[in-house]
Amino acid sequence: MNSIIIKTALVLLVLTAPACASKISNEAASAKYLDESRNTALEFRKKLGGVQKEQLESVGAENAIPVCKVIAPAMAADYSKDGRELKRVSLKARNKVLGTPDAWEKQVLESFDQAQREGKPADNMEASTVSKDADGRWFRYMKAIPTQPQCLQCHGKPADISAGMKALLAKEYPDDKATGYSVGEIRGAISIKRKLDVVSK
Ligand code: HEC
Numbered sequence: 001m002n003s004i005i006i007k008t009a010l011v012l013l014v015l016t017a018p019a020c021a022s023k024i025s026n027e028a029a030s031a032k033y034l035d036e037s038r039n040t041a042l043e044f045r046k047k048l049g050g051v052q053k054e055q056l057e058s059v060g061a062e063n064a065i066p067v068c069k070v071i072a073p074a075m076a077a078d079y080s081k082d083g084r085e086l087k088r089v090s091l092k093a094r095n096k097v098l099g100t101p102d103a104w105e106k107q108v109l110e111s112f113d114q115a116q117r118e119g120k121p122a123d124n125m126e127a128s129t130v131s132k133d134a135d136g137r138w139f140r141y142m143k144a145i146p147t148q149p150q151c152l153q154c155h156g157k158p159a160d161i162s163a164g165m166k167a168l169l170a171k172e173y174p175d176d177k178a179t180g181y182s183v184g185e186i187r188g189a190i191s192i193k194r195k196l197d198v199v200s201k
Contacts, residue, residue, distance in 0.1 A: 011158030026130065026166070026196050030139050033194050034128050037084075037141035041126075041190040044079055044086065045145060048072055053150055061153040062164050065172070073098055083194055088145065094155075094178035095171075104131060104140060105191050112144045112186050122146035122186045130196060136194040142189045147181040155181045 027189075051071060055064040072088065073095075079086040091109045093099030101109055108127045116122050125144035130137055152160040154169070155178050169176050181187055 018032070023198070026137065027180065029194075029196055030128075030130055033139040034141065037128070037139075037192040038126065038143070040079060040084070040086065041141065041143035041192060044075065044190055045143065048075055049148075052077075056150055056153075061162070062168055062181070064153075065168060069095075069172070073171055085193040088188055089142075089177060089191050092177035092180075093188075094173050094176050096175055096177075098189065099178075101191070104129065108142045109186070109189055112142075112189065114145075116184070116186050122184060125186070136168040139196055141192040144189045145190060146185050147183055147185045147187045149183055151181065151187060155179055155187060157182070 048071075048161060052067050054066065055067045076086050076088060076098075088098050089101040089105045089109065090098060091101065091106065091113070111127070112122065112125045121142045123146055126142060128139070128141045131140055132138075147155060153162065154165060157180055158166075161179065169179075178187070
């Protein structure tokens with residue numbers, strides 16, 4: 001009797017072991033990636049903000065367009081390495097090719113906006129999940145990008161944006177949706193993706 005129980009227990013152990021192992025490693029990986037993604041997002045936000053500020057002060061807003069157009073996507077590409085993908089997304093994207101959110105990103109951005117409208121500070125907002133696609137599981141992370149005073153000359157209300165800038169934006173981004181923001185509102189988010197395990201068929 002006892003030996004049957006032991007055998008059954010052993011069989012169960014053997015049967016469940018691989019699933020457990022992958023679950024534990026996914027959880028461990030997710031905890032590690034959460035920490036890493038949080039640091040990466042903060043670093044990216046700070047670094048881009050610094051370069052932007054420097055450019056605005058030295059060459060002025062209209063000449064700083066390349067920072068957002070060239071340097072920001074290049075910086076995002078630079079951070080997309082070692083299995084990590086980093087991009088900036090927004091519910092009202094200026095660059096719809098690079099900045100349009102997918103379903104999860106859209107949902108998170110909407111929840112950030114809702115929380116911001118309820119008075120929560122945008123600065124600390126973040127979200128993470130593990131999602132399952134046809135090609136496997138992904139760890140996903142997002143960190144809000146709040147609108148600051150320095151953003152308004154390119155993302156603010158019509159009165160904040162110079163005629164020259166309006167003309168430049170209309171030429172470069174005919175579908176531009178990224179204006180009308182006030183300080184404190186959420187301009188978008190940094191979105192980070194990392195592959196976890198591969199789904200077995
Ligand atoms: C000099 C003008 C300028 C300033 C100042 C500026 N931006 Fe932008 N921003 C742009 C342009 C141009 C793009 C489109 C970049 C591209 O083509 O990928 C952009 C794109 C973005 C995007 C990517 C999503 C999208 O809409 O395409 C985010 C997020 C963003 N800006 C946030 C900010 C924040 C936050 C600030 C202030 C800290 C800021 N920007 C200041 C011009 C500016």
